[in-house]
Amino acid sequence: ADCLPDGWGDGWENVFFNVSAENQRRADERIPILLSLPFKHKGVMCAPFIGQVSLRKYLEAGQIEQVLCDGENYDGARPCRYEWVKLLHDECEEFDVKFVFCGTGRRFIKDGRLYSIEGSGLQSEQAHKSGLSVAGKPIFFDLRDGFGLPIDEKYRYKPKFRERCEKCGMRPSCNGCSDCGKCEKPDGKDFQNR
Template sequence: MADHTDIEWTDRTWNPVTGCAKVSPGCDHCYAEGIAERFRGGPAFPNGFDVQLRPHKLTEPLRWRKPSKVFANSMSDLFHDSVPDEYIAQVFAVMVIAEHHTFQVLTKRHGRMRSLLSRNDFWRSVYLAAIDLGADDPADVSTIAPPSNVWLGVSTENQQWADIRIPALLDTPAAVRFVSAEPLLGPIELEFVHYFDTDCNGCSGIISPAHEPACGNEPGRHWGIDWVIVGGESGPKARPMHPDWARSLRDQCAEAGVPFHFKQWGEWVPESANLHAAKAAAAFLDLDGTVRPLVNGYPTTPPMSRGEAITIRRVGKKRAGRVLDGRTWDQFPGGEA
């Protein structure tokens, strides 16, 4: 289980926990589950995708000298119910000590993340764990004080889960907050009406580069979303992503001045990209996500005409690439690459 990675938005991975369980449609074809179950019983994943603490991996980042963006728990969810509070505190203690790295923590367990990171006793546990790990003078996070080098994110595959998870993220103490819309399974509108009361005195939207709320709510509280990642699904059962879903999120970010990162198309691309071979599988994809496979040029289910659907082709992740409208989108919070 090497720490190097091909994930475009990070430099390396760190897995002090492995294993997880499905909680929403974005989990249906989990890449991490596929890897872990393939090697179940072997030295890397003796328990497959069952949740497993890996304390021998806990201090790895302390030995990495080169400052890096580190995706924490790429093979699990740190806030899974089976991970004890005390162990999560140890993970955060390592991140506090390894302040030369930037840690990216992504979860679908938004409720537990918000609850845990909003408690003074949790941050006191982080401080004590840092001392136990040998830190001579750890940063004092004994009260709620999210480390500046830890980015917190939630996965939002469609509007339903965006409306559930993003408000919890916005209500979680964090230095940097991000949204990962991958696999993107439907359109998402990041409009403020979804996330704040309408009497919020002048707020223009939820995604804002400003760390001070324009509406006067709780001075010093960071309310905005700082980064949006978008990507299509890969793997043998991959579901296609409509290009208009990705374009909409890109345009919303551009309007709000928020960094946008287009990770990949996944297995499918619009036929108009001209990346397919003659025999590449084809389908009609409607804006609502309905897929009608094509056989000999005709859909296998009604309606039989294309209508407003686009034609998509399965070309594979590598060939599909990550170019959206003629360019790559590799933006990061703070302008860093």
């Protein structure tokens, strides 16, 4: 808290602070610190998701607005298990907290079967198809202009999405497409599935 800027108070509306919690040990280390800090918007990112995590005791506090999870990628990736993701889904659903299953990771185990899923685009699509993400209660940002007046909804940023975004596991937490062109190679193939 000593590193926060002057005028921080109990946090700024435009700042969302997340901690990573790749397994229960890290969750139990980091989340109590998160809950003790003055941030208006708090979340947990279970990534790379390499061990079961229960967030029930932390969600009960009512401070966590969003939970995301994603399996591990790259060579030597450790597997992510369906039942770990389902546990987070169930806990977030119980406490009406937004939950986003971003991607399966390169190695995903479901019903005792190991799936090797190449490419982050396909991993994200498989996460979307699982139906495990939870909308949760809406997250409201009380944004104000330089005079302290509320910024009207019509002037706030609204994300744009492409057709390909419809199947993306990260869409519920995404800021949308910036039309940067990086998602396509010159041959038109999906950049994420390289």
